[in-house]
Amino acid sequence: MGRVTTSLPESPAALADALASTGYLADEGLATAGFLALTLGRPLFLEGEAGVGKTAFAQALAVATGARFVRLQCYEGLDAAQALYDWDFPRQILHLRAAEAAASGQQIDAAVLEAGLYDRRFLIARPLLQALEHSPCVLLVDEVDRADDEFEAFLLETLAEAAITIPEIGRIVAETPPLTVLTSNRTREVHDALKRRCLYHWVEHPEFDREVAILRERLPQITRRLAEQVAAAAGRMRELDLIKPPGVAESIDWAGALVALGARDLDPDRAAATLGAVLKYREDVARVRAGLDDLVAAQP
Template identity: 70%
Template sequence: MGRPLFLEGEAGVGKTELAKTLARVLGAPLIRLQCHEGLDASRALYDWDFPRQLLHLRAAEAAGERDVARLEGELYDRRFLLARPLLRALETSPSVLLVDEVDRADDEFEAFLLEVLSDFTITVPELGTIRAERPPAVVVTSNRTREVHDALKRRCLYHWLDHPTFDREVAVIRRRLPAATERLAGRVARAAQRLREADLLKPPGVAESLDWTEALLALGARDLDPDTAALTLGAVLKYREDQRRVVADGLAALLDGG
């Protein structure tokens, strides 16, 4: 349908990985724009390479260049333009543009992004209008740290990405970490599912399940028991309060029947 895909879900459920997989399926490069507070158009769109422009100016002056108008025109040549993720995505065909964690950006940037995604056209005053020959496949992700405006959502196809089922999580672990046995993957997935049901500050996502399994494999563990769980708890729980609570409740209870 040629519309961006807007993904929401808890951190670690695989939103970014979905975009990477889409790029592999389409055989297109993934161009990622990581959003953060204070992100503006110059960091997301384009900027001028001022050091190179200055070097060019000094070289021209040393060569005796006296045509000011010509020199000014050369300073804003395409070779001095630094393409940021949004411009690179428009100029690369085909491509997959990942706008990651848009909820971390400011409202002003969200409005700017809406304008770019409306017609996939960018105007550089010194060079003119740049239009995508073939619009990129766009994936926009949000962890819901704040609500994204309806205007942006209306431009997109919406999908909520939830934590996987037990069987799917086992399959993901074994696909990404073939050294993990069926039993180890099952024990980790079962424990992760139970941790998500607990009242934790940061429940583990699939990313943490993979980290946990990888940590166990690094220790040579072939099973998950209270001792190995205690040694590797930092791979799955990233808050001290969560670790204390799980240990206080008993690691044996967490793994019982897994």
């Protein structure tokens, strides 16, 4: 796990400015965590509720530092082959048939033919191998909490060495180890062994002023009044006992839906018609709709 060497910021504030130039508005805590990860060459472990901007932070970090962005999306059952590399069997078979045809009855050297089958051109690089081969790189290991314990241990070993060994080719070592950003929605606890090797930051929902700024950054056509109303309403929804409180991603979707309908401010009718952009469970929609007039009437 390593250090991106392109366009390193000189301070957390400088990183915040660089991120802002990409459209990502980080608070002081997140900008500091990102700066330390870059400076110390440590992986950064981000936890927080879904939709608070963890994935977007890694993407913005790559753009801000001029690094390549590689994403490994984790899920239950993910194994090493799906994360590291695989062989392109159809192309290997075509190569074998072409070699046999070219020989046209002549004796084929089996060892040479076999060696040709395992040439680098037939290797399909999955995210981890891509991250090792391309430098500098920001590697996002997204939703690591969804992967199995065995994969978590494998990931830890691979990233610690910044290298892999492919039996048919040999050892591939990263010229510059990727800066790794791991995210978790806390569907399960990630093992301490992985967390100990990372800098840790809990990503909060944005406070009101920053959420308004995010909405106006992402939706330039939105009125300040509507941005403030959406941010305030989303903040109040997060105080309710909802199955899935809205994150900033949902706030952006909701504001975008309202803008698409030509809204300049938030009224109960348009709010009711667009709740599906901000809430994703029927029970949550029903609960919010029951108190929608009060939710909308309350001023930011």
